[in-house]
Amino acid sequence: MTKGAETRSRILDSAQTIVLAKGFSGSSIDEIISAAGITKGGFFYHFRGKADLGRALMERYLEQDEAFFSAVIERAEELVDDPLQRVLVFLKLYAEAMADLPGVHPGCLVASFAYESQQFDPAVQELAAAGVQSWREIFRSRFAPVMAQYPMTRKVELDELADMLTAIMEGGIVLSRVMNDPQILVQQLLQYRSYVQLLFGDTEFGDTER
Numbered sequence: 001m002t003k004g005a006e007t008r009s010r011i012l013d014s015a016q017t018i019v020l021a022k023g024f025s026g027s028s029i030d031e032i033i034s035a036a037g038i039t040k041g042g043f044f045y046h047f048r049g050k051a052d053l054g055r056a057l058m059e060r061y062l063e064q065d066e067a068f069f070s071a072v073i074e075r076a077e078e079l080v081d082d083p084l085q086r087v088l089v090f091l092k093l094y095a096e097a098m099a100d101l102p103g104v105h106p107g108c109l110v111a112s113f114a115y116e117s118q119q120f121d122p123a124v125q126e127l128a129a130a131g132v133q134s135w136r137e138i139f140r141s142r143f144a145p146v147m148a149q150y151p152m153t154r155k156v157e158l159d160e161l162a163d164m165l166t167a168i169m170e171g172g173i174v175l176s177r178v179m180n181d182p183q184i185l186v187q188q189l190l191q192y193r194s195y196v197q198l199l200f201g202d203t204e205f206g207d208t209e210r
Contacts, residue, residue: 008046011036012060015053020107024054024116054113055124061109062131069138072097083145084200090142091193099186105173136162150200161199168192 001009014035018027029050033043047053076090098105110128117125139162147158172185 004046007036007038007042011038011043011046011053012057016057016061016109017106019057020109020112023112024050024119029053051121051124054120055127057109058113058124058127058131062127062134065131066134066138068097069135073138073142083142083148084150084196087142087146087196088193091189091196095186095189095193098189099183101182104176104180104182105185107177108170108173111170111173132166135166139165146200152199153201154199156199161196165192 011032015027015032018032018035029040029043032053033040036043047056072093073086073090075093076086079089080086110131113120113124113128117128136159140158143158143161168188168191169185172188175188176182176185
């Protein structure tokens with residue numbers, strides 16, 4: 001990584017920490033500059049202004065999220081062949097990754113931006129919406145082969161099941177932060193996993209599939 005790329009990454013790291021803690025409107029360029037240990041000229045070399053920074057933050061956050069989910073899905077696929085067990089292993093690995101965080105989840109940038117959507121131009125809002133849509137597609141692609149192979153104990157639409165995981169993720173993050181309890185997010189993910197087991201009538205593997 002070049003020195004310029006390192007500086008840009010440091011600015012984004014500092015900005016993300018501050019924005020998740022204080023909101024985008026409550027964060028100033030001067031505060032971000034101070035946290036990143038750079039000059040104002042250094043900041044404006046990399047970003048045209050705060051709006052440009054917000055767009056870059058969202059783009060990077062979504063790229064990192066997609067890379068994380070892809071890595072966990074790949075690991076689940078390495079461990080088991082059955083589509084339902086792959087989903088269950090994916091959810092277990094995801095919960096374990098959240099349990100391994102050093103503290104309470106710092107928050108979701110997509111949710112943070114959604115709360116302050118009036119602060120952003122339509123392009124950033126569309127980017128956030130596209131990110132949520134990409135989560136739906138990732139989760140949808142995991143559940144589609146399960147639905148094709150396993151009968152459900154009750155009728156659930158594919159998109160609704162995928163969106164439910166997003167709702168569990170976001171809600172679990174909020175609850176964990178409000179209650180200052182990192183285990184709430186983990187517990188909610190495992191509750192969703194139990195729901196999936198019940199939905200597809202899985203009683204054979206329980207928690208022993210790994």
